[in-house]
Amino acid sequence: MPSLFDAYVMVDWSAAAVPVDGADSVWIAASERRDGALVAPRLVNPPTRAAAMAFLADLLSDLIARDQIALVGFDFAFGYPAGFAERLSGPGADWRSVWKDLAFRLRDDEDNANDRFAVAAALNERLSGGPFPFWGCPPSAAGPMLTTTKPAGFCEGLAELRHCDRAAGGPHPVWKLAYPGSVGSQSLLGIARLFALRHHPWLEAVARIWPFETGLRRLERPSAEGWRVLFAEIYPSIFDSSRVEHAIKDARQVLAVITELAGLDDAGRLSALFGGPSSLTQEQRRMIEREEAWILGIETSARAKRVATVAKSAYSYIRDPQEIYRRSFATVRAEIDVSDMPADLEGLAVRLVHAAGDPAIARDLAWSDGAGATGRAALAKGATILVDAQMLAAGIIRARLPANNAVVCMLGEPGLAEDALAIGNTRSAAAVDRWAHRWGGAVITIGNAPTALFRLLEHLDAGAPRPALILGFPVGFIGAAESKDALIAHPAGVPFVALRGRRGGSAYAAAAINALASEAE
Known part of the structure; x- marks a missing residue:
């Protein structure tokens, strides 16, 4: 043989x-x-x-x-854990998109000098708006989008290990770029080099x-x-x-x-x-x-x-993320009634219900006329997205944004606690004050603090520049329902979408942005 x-x-x-x-x-x-x-x-x-x-x-x-x-x-x-390709390049993307993207981004010189840490930081910013999923670098390469050690949070929806890594029982996560056992840097640089070799004229x-x-x-x-x-x-x-x-x-x-x-x-x-x-x-x-x-x-x-992690499971369940996605959205559409909802908000309602796992919230949505179309148009023109929480920023899928829109959260900035004391309000409210030069034409998304939404309305009362759209999804027992009622009734007439009542949160607000950013489910 x-x-x-x-x-x-x-x-x-x-x-x-x-x-x-x-x-x-x-x-x-x-x-x-x-x-x-x-x-x-x-x-x-x-x-x-x-x-x-x-x-x-x-x-x-x-x-x-x-x-x-x-x-x-x-x-x-x-390769990378399932879901990375679509987070990076959009719906339907696979390994080809990842390899091509890395080959385009990475600089790997003849003398081994390279920019892998800068590229990893840029990928983190695109994927999560924070220092994940890639992590691990020397202090000289560290910054807001890449940390020396594993950050406390992680990129929503991405696993740490691939199926084969778990089966092998040894390789470190592909996200880990430095220090003993790391494989992330080798993979970034290796994929870029192998892409070129695969397409070499002698081999292609x-x-x-x-x-x-x-x-x-x-x-x-x-x-x-x-x-x-x-x-x-x-x-x-x-x-x-x-x-x-x-x-x-x-x-x-x-x-x-x-x-x-x-x-x-x-x-x-x-x-x-x-x-x-x-x-x-x-x-x-x-x-x-x-x-x-x-x-x-x-x-x-x-x-x-x-x-033996690839042994057959005793449990029967769907593992394919795309099939889970498809069935989930089909179930949502079968269980909610959107007949009284504007066509430009149907997709947003579906994503909100999907994020919440609760069809009942569709009944509590409130909106101004044309809010969906206005928000989509603003994002398409490059509007900045102002958010009140890092968790909300992390939930926004950068690959869906139509104009590589900036996502800005100021909650963690230095001196914010002192600003909050000075105005007699929360840090979230003080962070809204720091948005002042960005309000005009922005898509403002509140997914955490009622005080942030109230503070925004106070600025509008005082004649602040009008944002393109306000998404009101603060959550809680104190002030959440009241702040959203105030937004709905506000006389300035700024386009809005809000969820009445106490429910809300970063996942809801991120789902709303993701729906407006792209109509693809």
């Missing part, structure tokens, strides 16, 4: 910021079959990522010219990314017209390298991976591993093929067998 591959190339990646060799640098092991036998691997230690990719392009083009089928493994994550027509471009299925040796190079994610720590002789751990590991995978190929067991564990559900397989990726060979490791 012929082997699936003729050559094996394994790469231990590095996120070093300067040229480096030896420990914690790039190591490449390469071997091929001659007369049916695997020759001793060649070991290369390029000082930079650019040099590594140049070496790989030359090596792979030579293998292709000789019609050799090559497996190329990289030890960084090929004959290279594939597993499992994104092949599916999570058993592989057979390709035909004469098929692919010649297959890129796969590996996790060297699952293979035993104790019998390999080399002073550098990274070098030992890539040599061990070649030995193990080539041995599995010889035994006819490698093909099946490209199909993943049989215990994966259809929903999990779909997520893996669309954006999470999978680690080749983890089913064979003792560690993964101990963890």
